[in-house]
Every structure is written in structure tokens, then in C-alpha cells.
Amino acid sequence: MNAPHPPKVAGIDSTVPTPAHTVAPAPPAPGATPVPAPNGPAPGTLLQDRLAGWVSDLTTLHELTERLVRTDSLDGALRELLRAGAALVGARRGLVVLEPADGLGPDSTIGLGLGRADLGHIETVPRGAMSYGELLDTPAGLPGGGEIRHPDLFAEDGLDPRHREVAARLGYAASYALPLTTDAAGRLGAAVWLYDEPAEPDERRRHLAGLYVRYATEHLARLVEVERTRACVATLSEELLPSRLPRVAGVQLAARHRTGPRGGGDWYDALPLPDGALGLAVGSVTGCGPSAVAAMGRLRASLRAYAVMEGEDPVAVLSDLELLLRLTEPARSATALFAYCEPALRKVTLAGAGHSPPLLIGERRTEFAETSVSAPLGMLACWEAPSVEFEAEAGETVLLYTDGLLHRTGDPTDRAFARLHAAAASVPRALRRDPAAIADHVLRTVLPDGLDAADSPEDVVLLAARFD
Known part of the structure; x- marks a missing residue:
């Protein structure tokens, strides 16, 4: 025979079963005179039940x-x-x-x-x-x-x-x-x-x-x-980055930026230069929070000035930037990559300071550009590294990115680079004409399952330049 169900009340639906709040009575001592049970529970039992309930x-x-x-x-x-x-x-x-x-x-x-x-x-x-x-x-x-x-x-x-x-x-x-x-x-x-x-x-x-x-x-x-x-912090970081990318004949541009929850110092830039040239830059300042965002803004503004004056020599641009960083913010370091592009010739001259190499994405090849090994800015008494030149074929896209793209994967460095290369090689043929679509595909493929969301710890920057 089934026991009757208790009436339905609005109460605690606890995941932990409620313990019994009663204790078995102690046996009477030998020789003791039995005491008749009172009509109701003893006061001590009521108090004990109340304390157990609390x-x-x-x-x-x-x-x-x-x-x-x-x-x-x-x-x-x-x-x-x-x-x-x-x-x-x-x-x-x-x-x-x-x-x-x-x-x-x-x-x-x-x-x-x-x-x-x-x-x-x-x-x-x-x-x-x-x-x-x-x-x-x-x-x-x-x-x-x-x-x-x-x-x-x-x-x-x-x-x-x-x-x-x-x-x-x-x-x-x-x-x-x-x-x-x-x-x-x-x-x-x-x-x-x-x-x-x-x-x-x-x-x-x-x-x-x-x-x-x-x-x-x-x-x-x-x-x-x-x-x-x-x-x-995210709004401040976005405001310090380009509000729109320039239009330069012979090249199409697209950028993607994801700011971490604490606000980091990753940045990018694209600026037209004399004689139809184009300057592309990505970088990352150490630290996080408002101070790193402010340092990023100062560094980016300085690089723009140096690029206008001597952009055809990327090594000189980064050397000036390193000197400024060492004099004004000696406790901070940064990675940076600056590329001087001549769209009419599809020629790229670049220099990097502790930064990951660009990725060339085309119909016949997907490969990392060969760059020289160099230290980040502010790490040595005097930064110096040679520049590298290469030519992009018609329809190829040069993808610049910050290390946050690799760090968010959680993989070791070599495996993260392999994941990035595989993502770039898997870009569908129909998307290769659009640098924005290429950047989106790489971002989704390298960082699946929400790793590209704003609550991931690292900043991420992608800057894609497709040459006509």
C-alpha cells in the first residue's frame, strides 16, 4: 500500500537531504524508577529540533x-x-x-x-x-x-x-x-x-x-x-585604434580586434604614405588595464609619426620607437612589426621586434614569411634587427596578427602556429577575394568554442591586406 503524499507547499528544494532532527532517547539507568511520559514532547526535544533546523x-x-x-x-x-x-x-x-x-x-x-x-x-x-x-x-x-x-x-x-x-x-x-x-x-x-x-x-x-x-x-x-x-577599458582601447581603414589603390584591408576583460595593449594601424605606399603595423604592450591601454595609444601615435618621416626603412622606424620607449617608459617592453608596402609592385619590406611572422595566404601557397629573430623593444640596451623583403603575388593576402591569437588557443607555441597555418590553408576559395572574410574564417577556426569572445584573457588583433 502506498504511503500518502504530503501536501504541496512552496519550500526549499535543497539538493542535500534534510537530516533528521531527533535523537533516540537514552536507556534508563539500572534500578531507576520509570517516569511516565508526558502528554507532549519534552522542552529539551523542542529546543534541540529548533537548533537542528537553524x-x-x-x-x-x-x-x-x-x-x-x-x-x-x-x-x-x-x-x-x-x-x-x-x-x-x-x-x-x-x-x-x-x-x-x-x-x-x-x-x-x-x-x-x-x-x-x-x-x-x-x-x-x-x-x-x-x-x-x-x-x-x-x-x-x-x-x-x-x-x-x-x-x-x-x-x-x-x-x-x-x-x-x-x-x-x-x-x-x-x-x-x-x-x-x-x-x-x-x-x-x-x-x-x-x-x-x-x-x-x-x-x-x-x-x-x-x-x-x-x-x-x-x-x-x-x-x-x-x-x-x-x-x-574596451571603449578606450577601441577609440585609440583606427576608426576606419584607409583606401589605397592596389590593396584591400580588413582588421579584427578582440579586447580581453582586463584590457590589454594590443594594437594595429594602417596609414597611407607618400608615393602611394602603405604602412601596416601590429604590436603589443606588456601589462593590462588602463595603463597598458594608455601606453599602447602613445606608442601607436609615435609610430605613425616615425612612419611618415622614414617609413621606407622599417628598421629605422622601430629603432626610433625603441628609443622612445626606453626613455619615456623604462619599465615597459613591447613587441611590434612594421611593414612598408608598395601596392603597385606588391612589394613588402618589414621589420619585427619580438613579433610573430606574417602569414601569406594565396591560391598556390600558404606560408609564414621568413623574418629575422629579434628581441622585443625595451629588452636590450639597443635594439637592432635586419629588415626582410618579399613580393606578394596577385590575389594573395598578407595576414598580420598579435601573439594573443596564439595564446588564446592554450596550445604550445609550435602547435598554435600549426593550428594557425591549417586555418589559413582551409580558407574556402570563394572567400579568398575578401580580406574580411579571410580574417573571420581564421579567427573562428583558430579560436573555436567561444575563445574569440571578449571574456577570454588575451587581446587579439588581425590585420589582413589583400593585393590586387
């Missing part, structure tokens, strides 16, 4: 907060907040709306058990009719700024018709919402959990959820600041 709650909160602090991205933290909150309040679905009150962003909406289309339906409901809208539009500290419970939406008077329609379409009948607010950062957003049937968490579950959400919001506030810093 320990269980604290253990659950500890496990959930441990999972939260292991998230290192804002998106991951928001998803963990939704999952943990759903377990605490006994819900199956929910959404979190991130919308900092200072208006500086980032803004996002993430769902648990809700697809993009479902979130789109919810966003069609007037904002003030939704729990998150009430929380986001209520000033902190005023009545209504705390939790919002709707234990039975369809039984409420005055439910917005559009809200009723969306709730019926998505199949939820109750909701429980909490604000994401801290004393220091103010309002960050709101979290809402949805129930398939009329339900609400009891007082104990609401208390646990409130404790967890307060802690989670502090973690979110730190990640919001990190995300803003990343966006600021």
Missing part, C-alpha cells in the same frame, strides 16, 4: 552562497541567483531584471525556465503591472520597496488584462518578488519567481530567501563595477 538552514545558505561566489561573470551570477532563489522559495521558473538606478548600466533581463520568446511576452505587459516594475519604480526606503507577493494572480481584483493574458499563456498563477538593493550601490534590479499553481513561500522560506538575496546583491554590485570597468 543549523540546516545555515548549511543550505552556506552551500548556495558558496556556489554564488564561484561565479566570475555578471551573467553567471544572475543565473545562479535565480536558481538558488527558486530552490529557496519553491518555485520552478523566474526572471531577474538588472537595471541599476544610476542609469549607468549594464541592463539585462535573464529568465529561468523562460525562453527568449517568453520574456518577450512578459515585456509586453505594462511595466507597472508587473512585480519587477513595482520594485524598480519604487524609491528605496518607501512602502512597497520590499517583497511583493501575489499568491493567486487570477483571484486578484484589478489584475491588468494583458498580465492576465500573458500569465495564462505562459502557465503561471502566482509570483514572489524581491528587490536587489544595497546600501552602497542602491537599487540594482529585481528578481521574480513564478509558480505554476496558486502558492506562496511561508515566513521561514521568505526569511531565508531575503538573507540570500541580500548577500547575492552585494556580490552583484561588485560584478557590476567590474563589468563597467571592462566596458570602459
Whole structure:
């Protein structure tokens, strides 16, 4: 005979089984007079059960907060907040709306058990009719700024018709919402959990959820600041790079740039020079963060000046750049490659300082250009290396790149070079006329599975020049 099922309540759906909070009574001492059992449990047993319940709650909160602090991205933290909150309040679905009150962003909406289309339906409901809208539009500290419970939406008077329609379409009948607010950062957003049937968490579950959400919001506030810093550094880095590539007869250009989360010093440049020539440059400054980005901007601006004055001699350009770096920033080093191109002759003269060799991609060959071994700028008392000349055939593309492309693969150097060569050799024939398509293909092939995303640690630069 099957045991009866307990009634359905909104409670903790913990992944750890709840331990029994009772202890077997001790056997009576020999010769002791039996004491009749009282009508109810002993006070000590009640206190013991209560303490065991508190320990269980604290253990659950500890496990959930441990999972939260292991998230290192804002998106991951928001998803963990939704999952943990759903377990605490006994819900199956929910959404979190991130919308900092200072208006500086980032803004996002993430769902648990809700697809993009479902979130789109919810966003069609007037904002003030939704729990998150009430929380986001209520000033902190005023009545209504705390939790919002709707234990039975369809039984409420005055439910917005559009809200009723969306709730019926998505199949939820109750909701429980909490604000994401801290004393220091103010309002960050709101979290809402949805129930398939009329339900609400009891007082104990609401208390646990409130404790967890307060802690989670502090973690979110730190990640919001990190995300803003990343966006600021990325914007600064992009602004210091060319806003558009020049148009030079006889050559087509394309560039791709991926900035790491901490902001690095990888850069590229392409500038027209006298007599129809073209200067191409890529490089990387040691370090990361705003200081490396600023150093990159200074180095790139200086190289442009040296290229205009003596671009036909790449060794002289890099020598001047090395002297400037050594005098102005003695604690920093950099790698660089500068190429002086004559498109009419398809002739390239280049010099490199500790930089990876360019890659020639054509119909009849895919090979690395032979360059001399040299040290990075700022590493020796006086940098010097010979230049190298080669001629590109009609239709060939010269691909310049920074070491971040190789480092992001996580492979040893020789294997990373082999991966790059294989990616370049596999460019489909139909794409070889477009340097942008070649750069995209190489980037996707060398860095699959999201390694080309902005949260990968290394900066990546590709600069492709296809000769007509």
C-alpha cells in the first residue's frame, strides 16, 4: 500500500537531504524508577529540533552562497541567483531584471525556465503591472520597496488584462518578488519567481530567501563595477585604434580586434604614405588595464609619426620607437612589426621586434614569411634587427596578427602556429577575394568554442591586406 503524499507547499528544494532532527532517547539507568511520559514532547526535544533546523538552514545558505561566489561573470551570477532563489522559495521558473538606478548600466533581463520568446511576452505587459516594475519604480526606503507577493494572480481584483493574458499563456498563477538593493550601490534590479499553481513561500522560506538575496546583491554590485570597468577599458582601447581603414589603390584591408576583460595593449594601424605606399603595423604592450591601454595609444601615435618621416626603412622606424620607449617608459617592453608596402609592385619590406611572422595566404601557397629573430623593444640596451623583403603575388593576402591569437588557443607555441597555418590553408576559395572574410574564417577556426569572445584573457588583433 502506498504511503500518502504530503501536501504541496512552496519550500526549499535543497539538493542535500534534510537530516533528521531527533535523537533516540537514552536507556534508563539500572534500578531507576520509570517516569511516565508526558502528554507532549519534552522542552529539551523542542529546543534541540529548533537548533537542528537553524543549523540546516545555515548549511543550505552556506552551500548556495558558496556556489554564488564561484561565479566570475555578471551573467553567471544572475543565473545562479535565480536558481538558488527558486530552490529557496519553491518555485520552478523566474526572471531577474538588472537595471541599476544610476542609469549607468549594464541592463539585462535573464529568465529561468523562460525562453527568449517568453520574456518577450512578459515585456509586453505594462511595466507597472508587473512585480519587477513595482520594485524598480519604487524609491528605496518607501512602502512597497520590499517583497511583493501575489499568491493567486487570477483571484486578484484589478489584475491588468494583458498580465492576465500573458500569465495564462505562459502557465503561471502566482509570483514572489524581491528587490536587489544595497546600501552602497542602491537599487540594482529585481528578481521574480513564478509558480505554476496558486502558492506562496511561508515566513521561514521568505526569511531565508531575503538573507540570500541580500548577500547575492552585494556580490552583484561588485560584478557590476567590474563589468563597467571592462566596458570602459574596451571603449578606450577601441577609440585609440583606427576608426576606419584607409583606401589605397592596389590593396584591400580588413582588421579584427578582440579586447580581453582586463584590457590589454594590443594594437594595429594602417596609414597611407607618400608615393602611394602603405604602412601596416601590429604590436603589443606588456601589462593590462588602463595603463597598458594608455601606453599602447602613445606608442601607436609615435609610430605613425616615425612612419611618415622614414617609413621606407622599417628598421629605422622601430629603432626610433625603441628609443622612445626606453626613455619615456623604462619599465615597459613591447613587441611590434612594421611593414612598408608598395601596392603597385606588391612589394613588402618589414621589420619585427619580438613579433610573430606574417602569414601569406594565396591560391598556390600558404606560408609564414621568413623574418629575422629579434628581441622585443625595451629588452636590450639597443635594439637592432635586419629588415626582410618579399613580393606578394596577385590575389594573395598578407595576414598580420598579435601573439594573443596564439595564446588564446592554450596550445604550445609550435602547435598554435600549426593550428594557425591549417586555418589559413582551409580558407574556402570563394572567400579568398575578401580580406574580411579571410580574417573571420581564421579567427573562428583558430579560436573555436567561444575563445574569440571578449571574456577570454588575451587581446587579439588581425590585420589582413589583400593585393590586387
